[in-house]
Amino acid sequence: MSLPLQGIRVLDLSRLLPGAYASQMLADYGADVIKVEEPRTGDYARTMPPTDQNGINLYFQAINRNKRSMTLNLKTESGRALFLRLVERADVVLESFRPGVMARLGLAYERLRAVRPELIYCAISGYGQDGPYSERAGHDLNYAGYAGLLHHLRDQEGRPMMPPTQFGDLVGGSYLAVIGILTALLGRQQTGEGRMVDVAMTEGLLSLLPLQIAAYLHTGKEPLPGRTSLTGDLPCYHIYETKDGQFLTLGALEPKFWHAFCTRIGHLELLPFHSPVGPDEREQALTILRNVFKTKTRDEWMAELGDLDSCVGPVYTLAEALNDPQMQARGVLFREAENAPPQLSTFPRLSDVPQTMRSKPPALGEHTSAILQEYGFQVEAIEQFRKEGVI
Structure with missing residues (x-):
């Protein structure tokens, strides 16, 4: 080929x-x-x-x-x-x-x-x-x-x-x-x-910092670490701890995802907190969500929210990531021979280009x-x- x-x-x-x-x-x-x-x-x-x-x-x-x-x-x-x-x-x-x-x-x-x-x-x-x-x-x-x-x-x-x-x-x-x-x-x-x-x-x-640099160049002020829309300022785009000490990612940036999420967890009072809000409202929303997520384990939340269009996902270890059904289906690892150690594929994928080790x-x-x-x-x-x- x-x-x-x-x-x-x-x-x-x-x-x-x-x-x-x-x-x-x-x-x-x-x-x-x-x-x-x-x-x-x-x-x-x-x-x-x-x-x-x-x-x-x-x-x-x-x-x-x-x-x-x-x-x-x-x-x-x-x-x-x-x-x-x-x-x-x-x-x-x-x-x-x-x-x-x-x-x-x-x-x-x-x-x-x-x-x-x-x-x-x-x-x-x-x-x-x-x-x-x-x-x-x-x-x-x-x-x-x-x-x-x-x-x-x-x-x-x-x-x-x-x-x-x-x-x-x-x-x-x-x-x-x-x-x-x-x-x-x-x-x-x-x-x-x-x-x-x-x-x-x-x-x-x-x-890797185009958004932070753009904000600084246009305003003269550097965004605070962890306080931009995509680095922790928004309750709808955050990392939350679960009951078993594991973590989930919530990325409900679009209103439709946020609405679906708030509806499923039964907290419609959170709907107004989707967009950037004041510090008091932000902390209020974060506190509610932290308490909600600690009522169930990570896997219990994934069973409930995984198939919902709300942009919720687990924080995996490497072992969990490599053994996830999506990764398995995509073949992110390959072997040169049956008993050989697995290798990480090269990305992106090109059609008609197999992942192979032609030589060690x-x-x-x-x-x-x-x-x-x-x-x-x-x-x-x-x-x-x-x-x-x-x-």
């Missing part, structure tokens, strides 16, 4: 999460992703804990399927020359070094573009390729703080919370990289020219010889590169 990105070759120089998850998405849709790694050490994620019985990191296995791996020492002149040979037949180069690293290696975008004008060059970094912070070290949590996201992510005591996932790496890095790469590839069909894609994870996190996450340098032979190198030359520490 022909996959949508079949024929697209990606040279992935990235390490750890953002680049690896991005290139796996491209690989799942058919791209030939070559993971170019440093000899002997490879991607740091390979051996970081937690590991399986073979010493391979569990997270590495989750984000590196359907790729090939070759080793290449870019710190050597021969290694850089080999990389330029690879670029001659590549469509995309993906890297996640600090800005300036590739230039110091003599492999900046301008150099690669001279070799292949059609090349899409995607660089993922914390703060972008320029600006005063461009070479500053950072991780996901730092980017979330700089972007203002943590200011709006607060616990019940009003303190900034640790994010439940790596928003900067995954959304600001992986997803924006895929969007940028695919957009540039589409543009290349019109112009025949490649582009550089500059992905700054901090900017990606800013893109590669061993370090597993495909080095095969790839170099594809470029015309003989076995003797490849062995010489190996002796010299080039591969």
